[in-house]
Structure formats: structure tokens, C-alpha cells
Amino acid sequence: xxxxxxxxxxxxxxxxxxxxxxxxxxxxxxxxxxxxxxxxxxxxxxxxxxxxxxxxxxxxxxxxxxxxxxxxxxxxxxxxxxxxxxxxxxxxxxxxxxxxxxxxxxxxxxxxxxxxxxxxxxxxxxxxxxxxxxxxxxxxxxxxxxxxxxxxxxxxxxxxxxxxxxxxxxxxxxxxxxxxxxxxxxxxxxxxxxxxxxxxxxxxxxxxxxxxxxxxxxxxxxxxxxxxxxxxxxxxxxxxxxxxxxxxxxxxxxxxxxxxxxxxxxxxxxxxxxxxxxxxxxxxxxxxxxxxxxxxxxxxxx
Amino acid sequence: xxxxxxxxxxxxxxxxxxxxxxxxxxxxxxxxxxxxxxxxxxxxxxxxxxxxxxxxxxxxxxxxxxxxxxxxxxxxxxxxxxxxxxxxxxxxxxxxxxxxxxxxxxxxxxxxxxxxxxxxxxxxxxxxxxxxxxxxxxxxxxxxxxxxxxxxxxxxxxxxxxxxxxxxxxxxxxxxxxxxxxxxxxxxxxxxxxxxxxxxxxxxxxxxxxxxxxxxxxxxxxxxxxxxx
Numbered sequence: 001x002x003x004x005x006x007x008x009x010x011x012x013x014x015x016x017x018x019x020x021x022x023x024x025x026x027x028x029x030x031x032x033x034x035x036x037x038x039x040x041x042x043x044x045x046x047x048x049x050x051x052x053x054x055x056x057x058x059x060x061x062x063x064x065x066x067x068x069x070x071x072x073x074x075x076x077x078x079x080x081x082x083x084x085x086x087x088x089x090x091x092x093x094x095x096x097x098x099x100x101x102x103x104x105x106x107x108x109x110x111x112x113x114x115x116x117x118x119x120x121x122x123x124x125x126x127x128x129x130x131x132x133x134x135x136x137x138x139x140x141x142x143x144x145x146x147x148x149x150x151x152x153x154x155x156x157x158x159x160x161x162x163x164x165x166x167x168x169x170x171x172x173x174x175x176x177x178x179x180x181x182x183x184x185x186x187x188x189x190x191x192x193x194x195x196x197x198x199x200x201x202x203x204x205x206x207x208x209x210x211x212x213x214x215x216x217x218x219x220x221x222x223x224x225x226x227x228x229x230x231x232x233x234x235x236x237x238x239x240x241x242x243x244x245x246x247x248x249x250x251x252x253x254x255x256x257x258x259x260x261x262x263x264x265x266x267x268x269x270x271x272x273x274x275x276x277x278x279x280x281x282x283x284x285x286x287x288x289x290x291x292x293x294x295x296x297x298x299x300x301x302x
Numbered sequence: 303x304x305x306x307x308x309x310x311x312x313x314x315x316x317x318x319x320x321x322x323x324x325x326x327x328x329x330x331x332x333x334x335x336x337x338x339x340x341x342x343x344x345x346x347x348x349x350x351x352x353x354x355x356x357x358x359x360x361x362x363x364x365x366x367x368x369x370x371x372x373x374x375x376x377x378x379x380x381x382x383x384x385x386x387x388x389x390x391x392x393x394x395x396x397x398x399x400x401x402x403x404x405x406x407x408x409x410x411x412x413x414x415x416x417x418x419x420x421x422x423x424x425x426x427x428x429x430x431x432x433x434x435x436x437x438x439x440x441x442x443x444x445x446x447x448x449x450x451x452x453x454x455x456x457x458x459x460x461x462x463x464x465x466x467x468x469x470x471x472x473x474x475x476x477x478x479x480x481x482x483x484x485x486x487x488x489x490x491x492x493x494x495x496x497x498x499x500x501x502x503x504x505x506x507x508x509x510x511x512x513x514x515x516x517x518x519x520x521x522x523x524x525x526x527x528x529x530x531x
Contacts, residue, residue: 208396208397210393211393214353215407216458221379
């Protein structure tokens with residue numbers, strides 16, 4: 001058993017080396033496939049980040065009538081926080097609202113003067129509410145519509161922004177769903193290309209397989225070295241694709257940062273190097289092994 | 303006990319014509335039997351049936367203790383280690399050196415490394431290729447390639463060596479050398495079944511000749527001659 005295994009491994013390595021350009025071509029195709037694969041993972045991260053940064057910008061604000069006491073507002077806040085749909089609630093008192101307003105318009109003399117001439121604070125206290133999922137804003141708006149709450153409330157921004165919120169929600173959903181579809185389709189294409197390359201390589205060696213069988217080689221003795229070759233190709237392609245991907249990501253990263261602030265793709269790549277390499281290895285070795293097994297099957301019949 | 307027995311064997315590839323029809327013959331241990339006949343007479347089919355590459359449509363094929371027509375796919379590799387086969391097109395593994403091609407027959411049989419190191423040089427020496435053991439098939443001449451194939455066929459000491467037109471691609475001098483080599487192997491006790499349509503080869507051998515025509519045996523003679531049919 002040990003002799004057989006060591007011979008199979010030995011043959012696999014030797015064949016890989018002696019097949020020269022054929023092995024090189026297989027590894028090259030695998031590298032391309034793995035680059036697509038790592039590209040898809042990175043794309044997923046970017047899309048996720050983009051989606052959540054859009055999601056973060058969506059919120060609804062509830063403005064309370066000036067007659068409402070702070071305790072009542074905090075009660076509403078408390079009750080909102082108990083809802084499972086609500087991610088966070090931020091309370092902005094009328095005083096805070098005023099200072100924010102002043103700060104925002106400090107360069108505009110007319111407005112600053114106008115504000116200072118007022119005796120009382122005209123701004124209303126408000127709550128900024130963020131939902132767990134963008135499609136939950138409608139539910140939250142409904143909740144605020146209930147008579148026991150609506151008596152304190154002057155206005156809810158949701159009604160005004162509903163169209164924009166719905167559109168952003170649709171975009172976020174679209175990006176997520178489209179990303180998945182794209183990932184699956186491209187991963188499938190990459191897998192098929194590798195499979196066909198290995199199949200052609202084995203096809204070119206089909207006569208050898210026939211010779212081995214005539215000499216008395218068992219199926220595992222024919223299959224084994226081919227699988228070993230597939231594994232070697234997978235490992236090499238995984239290592240090389242990471243080496244190729246690193247500088248590409250390093251150069252592209254700053255440009256992505258411009259589009260999506262707060263996203264450092266290269267840092268993500270660097271921090272998850274081990275995990276990404278493991279994925280590449282699993283994908284590469286998996287597809288190499290599987291392709292070899294499937295491709296050789298038809299030549300082992302008879 | 304006969305080494306090879308064909309019992310009422312027919313092989314039909316398609317409904318129009320039969321490759322073999324009702325073939326009966328035996329080969330005794332230690333015999334050197336030539337199988338002749340023009341192209342398409344059924345020589346190759348006999349060999350394919352004997353090594354289990356094809357199954358007979360009718361009849362039974364025995365080799366030693368095996369009933370070849372009943373062997374399952376999984377049993378074929380082990381069975382084939384009891385026979386040595388030589389082909390017209392050599393069928394060497396192109397990515398292996400002469401030494402490795404010969405060693406391969408032992409490796410697939412799971413023989414230990416020390417046997418391989420000991421036996422392969424001996425057999426290569428016997429076929430006169432000690433000097434070229436490190437060469438790849440494409441670096442060898444036709445005659446040399448066929449000698450590698452013979453070395454590979456005999457390395458595991460099979461009970462029979464089956465040669466399918468082994469000199470078909472060779473010039474007369476190489477043909478002569480290959481046939482001499484086969485005779486030598488036969489003299490050392492291995493049964494030989496040689497399929498050929500080479501008149502010179504048959505006439506110089508002066509051994510048993512079975513002549514096939516359109517899938518039937520038309521002549522089976524001790525010390526036979528090549529007779530055109």
C-alpha cells in the first residue's frame with residue numbers, strides 16, 4: 001500500500017515536470033481562474049461595504065411638537081429601542097438641534113442674526129432612527145403612526161423621503177443579489193475552463209492510459225498520478241495567484257477608496273491573507289482533483 | 303494442460319460481417335505459434351480476445367487458469383500481469399525512459415524497489431539496450447523501441463508473450479533481430495504467440511503456423527510455411 005502510494009506520488013511529480021508546457025498551460029489557466037475567484041471575494045467585500053455605507057446613510061427622523069417634554073420623548077425612544085427592527089435611536093434635544101443649526105450656518109450672517117434675535121428656541125427635539133434592514137422603515141413609520149405616539153409627533157421624515165429610501169433599498173438589494181449571481185456564474189465559468197483544460201490534457205494522454213492498462217496497471221495506478229498532477233497544479237496556481245493578486249490589489253486599492261470612503265481593500269487583503277490563501281488552495285486543489293477524476297473516468301472503462 | 307484454449311469463439315463487431323467465426327484451437331506450454339493471414343483475417347481480434355480487450359460474442363477463451371471472457375474490469379489488471387504483449391506500434395510511454403518503461407510493468411504489479419533495480423538492467427542487457435536505458439522512446443530507433451517493448455513484456459516473467467505484428471514497422475535487419483530475440487525468449491521456456499503477415503518471418507521460423515482467412519482457421523500445421531490464400 002505504501003509502495004503504491006509513494007509510486008503514485010512519485011509518478012505524479014515526475015509527469016508534472018516532464019509534461020512541461022502542458023503543465024505550465026494548466027497552471028496558467030488555473031491562475032486565471034483563481035484570480036477571478038479572489039476577485040469575486042474582493043468584489044463581495046467592496047459591494048458589501050458599498051451597500052452598508054449606503055444603508056448607513058438611510059434613517060428616519062421623528063420631530064416632536066415643542067410642547068412635548070423631554071421625558072415623553074425619551075419614553076418614545078425607549079419604546080422604539082425595544083422594537084426588533086430598530087438598530088439604533090439617537091436623541092437630539094431642541095438645544096442640540098439649535099447648536100447644530102448654528103454651527104451649520106455660522107458663516108451666514110443673516111441667519112445667525114435672525115436666530116439670535118429670537119427669544120425662544122424654535123427647533124423641535126427629534127429622534128434619528130436606523131433600522132436593521134432598509135425595508136423595515138415602513139414598519140417603523142407605521143408604529144409611530146399609532147395614536148398614543150402620534151399625539152406628540154409633529155412630523156416623520158419617512159413620508160417625505162419614502163421614494164428615496166425605497167430606491168436606495170432596491171439598490172442595496174440589487175447589489176447584494178447581483179453580486180451573488182455574478183459570483184456564482186463567474187466561479188462556474190472559471191471552474192469549467194479549468195475542467196476543460198485538464199480534460200484536454202488528459203485527452204492528449206489517452207493512449208498512454210491505454211498502454212498502462214495493457215501493461216497491467218490497475219485503475220488507481222492510472223488515476224493516481226493524474227490526480228497528484230491536478231493537486232500540484234492547484235497548489236502552484238494558488239500560490240502564484242496570490243503573488244500576482246497582491247500588487248494588483250495594492251495599486252487598485254487607492255482608487256476604490258475614492259469611490260467608497262473608509263474602504264481599504266489592500267488592508268483587507270493583507271489582514272485576511274491566510275484565509276484567502278486557504279480559499280484559493282481549496283478551490284484550486286478541489287477543482288484540480290475533481291477535474292482529473294472526472295476526465296480520466298471515461299478512459300478507464302472497458 | 304493447454305496454455306491457451308479457444309472454444310467455438312465467434313466475434314461479431316457489427317451485423318454485416320463476423321470478425322471471427324467458430325474458432326477452435328489450443329496452444330501448449332512452451333510452443334511458438336505463428337498466427338497468419340491477410341489484413342482483416344482476424345489476427346488482431348484473436349489477440350484482443352486473449353488479453354481481454356474485447357469479449358467474444360460466442361464461445362469461451364481460456365488462458366492458463368483464467369477464463370478470459372468472464373473476467374471483470376477489476377480483474378483484468380492482475381490477469382494482464384501474467385501475459386506480456388508486444389504491439390506493432392510499440393506502445394511505449396513517451397514520457398518515460400527505456401528503463402522506466404520496463405520498470406513500469408513491475409511497479410504496477412507492486413514489486414519492491416530492490417527487484418526492480420536488480421531485474422530491469424538484466425532484461426535491458428538481454429535485449430541489448432544497456433547503453434540506452436536513460437533514453438526516451440523518441441530518442442530510439444524503431445528496432446530499439448521494439449526491444450524496449452519486448453523487455454517490458456518479459457520483465458515479469460509472463461507465462462506467455464503475445465506479439466501483434468511486432469515487425470510491421472521495422473526494416474528487414476531489425477525484423478530479423480526481433481524474431482531472433484523472440485526465439486531466444488521461447489527457448490528459455492516462455493510460450494509465444496506471434497501474429498504476423500510477414501512471409502519471411504514465418505518461413506525462417508519453421509514453427510507451428512495457424513492461418514486465418516475471413517475469421518476462420520483454414521490451415522494449422524506444425525513447421526508451417528506461409529502460403530498465400
